[in-house]
Each structure stands twice: as C-alpha cells, then as structure tokens.
Amino acid sequence: MISTSIKQLLIVMLVVFLLAVLPFSVAEAAEGVQVTVPELSSSDYPVIAGVNSRVAVWLAAQLHLWFAAFVLAVPIFVFIIESIGVWTRDQRYDEMAFEFIKVSITAYSLTAILGGLLAFSLFIFYPQLMTYLTGVFSESMFYYALLFFAESVTLYVYYYGWHWLQGGDKKWIHLTLGLLLNAVGTLLMLLANAWLTFMMSPNGVDTAGTFTGDTWGAIHNFLWNPINLHRVVANVAFGGSVVGAYAAFKFLSASGEDERAHYDWMGYNANFIAITALLPLPFAGYYLTAEIYEYSQQMGITLMGGVFAWLFIIQAVLIGTLFIAANYYLWCGMGRSEGAHRYYPYIKYIAFVIVASFLVWFTPHTLVLTNEELKALGGPYHKYLGPLGIMPAKNTAVNLMILFTAVSFLIYRRSNKLPTVSWVQTGNALQIALFVAGIANILILGIYYGYFTNTVYKVAASIPQVLTTLVVIVISTVIDSFLYKGAEEVAPLRWGRVPDRSQYALFLLAVAFTWLMGLMGYIRSGIRQHWHVTDVFRDNSVDAFTPTLGYAANVVSIGVVIFMAMVVFVFWISQVSSKKSYPEGYWKTA
C-alpha cells in the first residue's frame, strides 16, 4: 500500500517531468516571426554610473557560470555515489553523497542570484542585443524559467527528503528523483548553451541575421553539441575539485581522528571524480576545436594561431599544474598503506615524465627577445627548444602526462593489495607491454608525423595519439580490475594518515580549475571578437576591441577571488546549519 505522502511525491515528480519535456515543443518553427538585426553605433550602448559594461557583464557571467557548473555537476556525481551506496549497501557512500548535496544546496540560491544579476546586467548594458536574442529565443527562455521551478522542486525534495526516503522502494524513488534532477539540470544547461553557441555560430537565420522563426535551427546550431559535451565533462571535473577543497578544509580543521579519516576519504573520492573527468577533457577540447575549425577556419585560426594563441600557453601551465597536483595528491595518499613502499621507487620516474611533459607543453614557439638575447640565441627560435613549441610536441606531452597519471592511479590502487589470481605475471607483463607499445606509438606519431611530414599529417596524427591513450587506459584498467579481483589486503588503507600538505594539493586543484574555467570562458566568448553574434550582429560599443591577455587574466583573477570568497561562505553556512546551541535560561520552561 502506498502512503499518502509517497503519492503526493509521485504527483510532484510527474509535474516536474511534464515541465521538463515542455521545451521540446519549441522545436517547431513559429509562423511569421521575423527578428532583424539592428545596426548600432557606440551611442546605442548605455553608460551607467561609469561602470565598464563589458567587465560588469563578464564578471557576472563568469561567476554565474562557476556556480551553475558546480550545482549542475554535484548532483551528477551525488547520484552516482548514492547508487554505489545502494549497490554496495555501504552507508558511508550515502552519507558522503548527502554531504556533497548539502554543500551544493546553498550554492544553488547563489547561482540563481547571480543568474539574475547577469540577466539584469545584459538588459541594462546591452538592450538591443538582448532584444534580438529574446526575439530569437523567446520561447526557450520562457521554458527555461519554467524549468527552474522543476529544478528547484526536484532539488529541494531530493535534499530534504534524503533521510525520509531511505530503504526499499523509498530509496528507489529517491534515486529516481536524483535522475530527474540531473535530467532537468542538464536540460537547463543545454538551453543556456544554445543561446551562447548561437552567438558563436548562428543558425536558423538568413545571411543578414534575420531570424525567421526556426527555433530548433537556432538551438541546434553548429557548436551546440561540442560545447554541451565539453561543458558536462568540465563541470564534473570542476565540481569534483570544489568539493575536494571542501573536504580538505574540513580535514585540516578536524578535531579528531575519525573526522580526519572521514574527510580524507571524502577528499580522495572528490579528487578521483575530478581527475576521472579531467582525463577525457583534453579530448573533448580537441573535438570542440576541430568543430570550430569546421565551422569557420577564420575562427579556428584566430583561436589557435592568431591573437589568442598565447593564451594556450597559459592554459598549458594551468593544466600542467592540475596534473602535477593530482599526481602529488595520489603519491601522498600512498602513505595510507604500508604496502605502498613497494612502489615508492617508481614515483620519481613518473614525476620526471610528468614534469618534463609539462615543460614541453608550455615551451613557447617564439619569444619576444631583446637584441642581446636575439644575438645570444642566434635567431628567434632556440636550436633545440624551438621544435618543442609546436603542437605535435605538445600533443605528445599531454598524452604522456595523461598516461603517466593513469600509472600513478594504478599503483595507488595496488598499494594495499596482493593479487591472488594465477596469471599475475602474465597480467603484469600484458600491462607493461601495453604501456610500452602505447608510449612508443605516441612518440612515433608525435615525432615522425609531427616533424617529418606536411602540416595535414601533423594535425591528423593527434587523433590516433588520443585514441592510443584512451585504449591503453581502458584496457589496462580492465586487466587491472580482473587481476586484483579478490586480491588479498596486505596492509589496510588508514584513512586520515596523510600529511597536511596533501590537502593543499586539493586546494591547488580547485583554484587552478576555477582559474582555467575563467580563462577558457574568456576565450570562448572572445573569439567572436567584434561581433555580438558572429558575422551577423556587429558589436559597435567602445569595448568591441579584444583586450590583451594580461588584462583578461586580471579580470579572471578578480573573478576567481570573488568566487572563492563566496565558496568559503557556502562552506561556512553549510556547517552553521548543522550547529545547535542551547542557551540556558533563555526560553521559558513549561
């Protein structure tokens, strides 16, 4: 017999589901709708209280995006962790999932507030652009607002019903709510992505930019799916890193061993989520970039070979930092088990490859040099380091970095275990052969095709390099899971037994991820250059110029500081909510 409250809940879920499918009705072309592109001059852009409109919108958009990425990503891995808890019946997973969602619930309202700030900023500072965009996307914007109700209802029931919906069918209903929450959240993101990708690669409009009613065409523009994919993966990596920072903060402030052990375990899982999503991220980036080139060679070359090219050197530094921090955290984590001593000698080699790859990745191709430096160097390119500045070297470096991070993870997994299967030697030999063959293939593709053939092959070789990396990681992980099935635990993992400095690696990950997202957000938007909507709606404001990278980096840095301050508030408020005090003599006694 279903209780009344469960019936009520099912009705709520049905309403949410109906709200979620509503946006699909916008796929039809609206008859007779025409939205034309206005021709603007700089006087058409309002100046209000001396505020720099571009920076105001830039910061509001970026802050909204950081929080939105966080609150959309957390339910994805909360759902997965909760499912693992149901599958293994290990309550620790359920508790950890709840703690994660507790952090995101406060962030949720901040996301909405920042979304409002962004919308107001856009309407105030760029009214004509917003008139055009709302003309094109009016229906989807309306459904976007409706979906927010669905998202809020689902999130609140999912969070506040966590301890109510426990055990048996109730747990399944709760899991279904988690799934629904993710579906609605993803749909919200897809709609918002449609608006911004339309500005990059407009579709559903004629050559003059006039919208003729094909809403689905405008949504399903050329770069929509590549951005969708890239954002989902990046959001999970980013969300993992932020909750990792939360766990690290709690670990460092913990008063007892049990608390340290809990937050160490939580931090490990958060880092695992972040790194698991980070590994395929460069490939999602390749796909997005390839699609940008496919859409417009001009845009692609502006991105990778034009004014933004140096930005990717900064990106290399950031991603290198992420990989080094993630590996360092894993190596510190090996101290949890005495059994890890067997693998310590290998760490220095892994560290060498990762640092060397990092250095290759951020070696610039050309340098701005003084006369004396130019003379000393004998030309603008260094004889030996110059070749490391081009993409084949960087592709090779990043693939090696990813592979060796996978090696770090594999030896971490093995640190407390001894395999008991009869084919141990064969399995190890297979894995070693796989890695050696993979590395050799990546090097051959990178060196031979990168330097001794023409440009077409240089670019094309990056795809088999990526596939090699993926194949090696997937097959070696599969072999490893069979190899260590039923393995004997020789030295148990002692959660909490890690040095404090390992937790700073988690903070480094969170800060670097946030900064990297800010930088990539700038470039994604910046490659439109002096166009509000690429090639159809020109930006004639005084801020239509592309700023220097230093300027962009400063804006991003200010944004990161504001974001971090708000995140600290979120962490603090989520702790405050669970604190209770009993002031003696304050309340009247009955």
Added chain:
Amino acid sequence: MTQFLKIAGFSLLVISLFATYSNLGIPQIKPAPPPSQESVDLSSMDMDSFISLGEKIYNTKGTCTLCHNELGGRAPMLDNLGEVVSARLEDAGYKGSAANVVDYIVESMNEPSAYVVKGFGKVGTNDQESPMPDVRSGSIGLSEAETLAIVAFLQDSSGLDVSIEIPSNVEEVAEVPEEVPVSTGGQGSQRAKYASAEEIVAILGCGACHKIAEFEGAIGPDLRLIGQSRDAEHLRQSILDPNADITEGFVAMMPPIYGDQLFASELEMLVEYMASLK
C-alpha cells in the same frame, strides 16, 4: 581561524602566480582594433595605388593570409595564378562559369567551391567543397571595389598584366582597416608611429643579426651598402617575406614577423632608408 588564513593565503598566492605569469611571462599582444570605415576616393587613384590598396586589404581586412600562406598548408598559394588558371578552367572538376583570369579570381572569392584545388577541400567532401567563406559575407564583407582591388593585387603579384579597370561607378567608399600593426610588442599599449628609419632599426633589433647603422650583427647579410645591389621592391619583399630570396652564404632564419609590426608608412620609410644606403 589559523587554518582558514593559511588556506586563504595559499589560494591568493596561487591566483597571483597565475596572474603574474599571464602579465609578465608571455608577450602582451594588443590585437588590431575592429576594422572601421574610411573614405577612399577611387576616382583619383592610379593603378599602382589601387594595387597597393588591394595588397592592404589582402593582408588585413580580407584575412587572406590566415590561410593562403606557406606555413599552414591550409589553402593554395596565389602567386602563380598566371600559370594555373587556364588549366583549372579546363579541369573536369571546375563547376563555375568564368572565362578569364579576372572572372576566375572574382568567382573564387565569391563562390569558392566553384573550383577546389586538390587537397584543399573540406574534410570528407572529396575536394568538392571549399572551407573558404564567401568574401562578400560575414566578418570579411568585402565590397565589389575591394574585391577588384585584391584581383589587381593578385594579378600584379603573379606577374600578370593587370587587366581590370579601377571602378568608378561601383562605389566611392571602400572599407579599409585602420593602419595598426598586428603586434605592438612591449606592454601592449598602442604605440605612436616611429619617427625615423633609424629608430625602427634600433627598436626591431635588426642590428642583432645585420651590420646596419652603428650595429655590428654578424648572423645575416651586411646591410650598410645594401642600396647598391638591391632595389626598393626587393628590399620590401625581404622584410615582408625574408625567406623568399636568401643571400648566398646565409641560411633562412629571419622570421617573417617584422612586416606585421610596422605601419605601412613605416615599412615604406624603412625601405626607402635601406635603398639609400649606397
């Protein structure tokens, strides 16, 4: 509280390191401002000026050199049109309607897929579709007069006789980008024009490799009397495309970046100065 302050300090340190590196560790390139409209009186132009206008649009607003260059292999070079156009017009893969070089070049700019040079088509189209955009549309948006100026430039640079007429009844206003170099180097602020050729030589560091003025560079050719053996045209080419003709005994190592760092008038000032070194 101590932990909190430590973490906050650490995070701020990391952020400031990233910001410092972005400001000081990499060159601050100030991109060219958006193209603006400038009136050009076509009726007063002679053919040399019209060709020069075409070259300017080719290198800037037209963004042709993004793909038509020797480095990327993304699009065919356009310095041999005189040799290849006839064969292309007779090629079975030609889908256009041009009957001569001028029509062919105009058609290639407006309908790039009319003929796709082998190996330069969009991936997966078997060279049936060109990745090049229609130059009349979008961010390039060339007018008819601008298109013809580029045609004149391409004919001239391919060694062909320039067979077009300067349009007088098409339009009198052509869009020309402002005269701003791609890179200003240094700290990224837009710089003032250089006052003299000597200043350009000093600032671009020509003396690091060449003997010129008071500099004693020994990596590249001696330029102290370069005007005796090279005319202005050759010198201009040597700055814009330094590896096109390498002086015997030297290797190709001068980067083709200096043309981008100069205003057109500065380039001419430098060329004139070098031609006078006799």
